[in-house]
Amino acid sequence: MRAFLDRDGTRWDVVLGRESWGGLVLLFVPPSPSPVRQAFFPADGYDIAVLELDRLTDERLQRLLDESQLKTD
Numbered sequence: 001m002r003a004f005l006d007r008d009g010t011r012w013d014v015v016l017g018r019e020s021w022g023g024l025v026l027l028f029v030p031p032s033p034s035p036v037r038q039a040f041f042p043a044d045g046y047d048i049a050v051l052e053l054d055r056l057t058d059e060r061l062q063r064l065l066d067e068s069q070l071k072t073d
Helices: 046-055 058-067
Strands: 002-005 011-018 024-029 037-040
Touching (some): 002 058, 024 046
Antiparallel strands (some): 024 037
16 A cells, blocks of 8 residues: 555545456545545456555546546446
8 A cells, every 4th residue: 555645635545456357456445424435456467456556646537536437446
């Protein structure tokens, strides 16, 4: 997990997650009561994805947040 400030100054916690079909996603968790957002995150396995998440720039996280969709249960 890592913290990220978007262009509006909102703090998001970014967490790696797995979908039921096995794909990896980034979950953008904002302060309550805002909904969680998610973005597809291609990687060759969970362990590699964890390392890649740590290396993402804030600019790349912002682009992923811009492309994200509301998480549905």
